[in-house]
Amino acid sequence: MPSALVTGAGRGIGLAITEHMSRRGWDVYATARSDAALSSLGRLPNVHPIALDITDRSAISALAEHLPCELDGVVNNAGIIVNGPIEGLSLDNLVRQLDVNVISQIAVTQAVLPSIRAAGGRVVFMSSVSGLITTPGTGAYTASKYAIESLADALRMELRPWRIRVSLIEPGPIRTDMWADVLDDYDRMTAELSDEHRRLYASHLAGSRKLLGRMQKLAADPKRVTKAVEHALTSRRPKRRYLLDLVSRTQKAAIAITPTAVSDAALAAATTSK
Template sequence: MIVTGASTGIGFDLTRTLCEKGYVVWACVRKPESLSRLLIDFEDRLRVIQLDVTNTHDIERALITVQAEMNPNRELILINNAGIASGGPIEGLQMEEWRKVFDVNLFGMVEMTKTFLPLIRETRGRVINIGSISGRVAAPFMGPYTTSKFAVKAFTDSLRREVSSLGVRVSLIEAGPIRTEIWSKSVDKTDRIMEQCPLELRKVYGGMMSLIREGVLQAAQEAVPVDVATKAIMHAIESHLPKVNYLVGKRIKLQANMLKFMSTRMIDRVIRKSLRFHRS
């Protein structure tokens, strides 16, 4: 198993679960010391690789390591989990922020998949991408994150349709609020972005951003434990017939079904009401 973004949240819990089940795991992290506590317990099956998914050299070095250590008679499974979140008004977001989010959430995923796909094909393995329910409905003031997650869904669909006839299974985990560190990191990052915005933009968007902040904190409180996501990923790993899409989280399946019957204008009205938008 190759797991990116294994240092915290879903990636860490999944890595620990895989090791407990006896799998050999190549855990990819930017800071190897973040997994020192797991290495103590699983030294015989945990391989820690220092890797930044935005760094081509790191990815190529990881390929060499996995090639040398893998069992060619067992399917190789790649779990693309690394991701970041940030937000703010589109008018106030620097292009650098958009590129940073896309580099991690999308282009890093694409390059990891492209690099390891020959080995995955040879072993008739699997690719599991960690997406989000935000890849189905675009939230305001989370433009870079939601746009990247829409792209992740499209990339996963394209990949699945290309390689399914080759014996490679591809699944997408569409997660709702999961109890991980991404929430506090996202709020802190968005706060910094707003602080750097010109005073005029803070006046225009500040009230709505405050409501978004409250909504994010509320969602964090209602988030399901991380092991809920891990169980879904384990099914995608171990099932003879893994699902194409896994909707994970509290009321996420209900929300996804409701979206099918709502027009775009209806969705806009619901979101506008939640932000107390009023027509002038």
């Protein structure tokens, strides 16, 4: 039975991946932080819950003790979203954004690579279309995804001697509980801004919230992600990048051919309340 580690499996995309791969006959080692999530994961067939905060370096160092000596795949999914205008960002939140979404994902990968190498396995990173396109108010989150795109590219080339494939999954909005909560999360971010920053960016904050509401309604089926992850883990020729929908492909193509001044104006207008 093939095996894979999935981080951030307690909810959202990570849970969808865990459920899908367990149904496909994989032994899934699924990490989560809360007792409730771990208990729910433990009730799934072929799923082995692991309590893990991926920012805990000592816990990462001990991760291999909970895994088989030969691991067929790791899906680096755990992540958070820090939104807000750069001027108003808490530096502590920015550090946490990069720690969770970038540094800790590399720490997990480093910890399991000996087991991946022993199995001739695969490495998968959950990136985003936001790793290709930056919009106002998402600078911290998109920076983390741009960084993981670069690191995964380097890792893919570095691991060629062992034929370890590295893939990036680049979804847009996906219909999970995390996207269901996106407006509440946005409102909490807005409340944490200073009065001055809420005044200065009032038009942008209102416009971005409206845009998030529209995107929430357009969120895609999680099956698009789970099928891409399965392909990345099992195909003889996995893709280096998986763009999952026509909208994301169109956005990527449009940004590539549009002058920066024009795209800046268009994206700024899209996140400004009239």
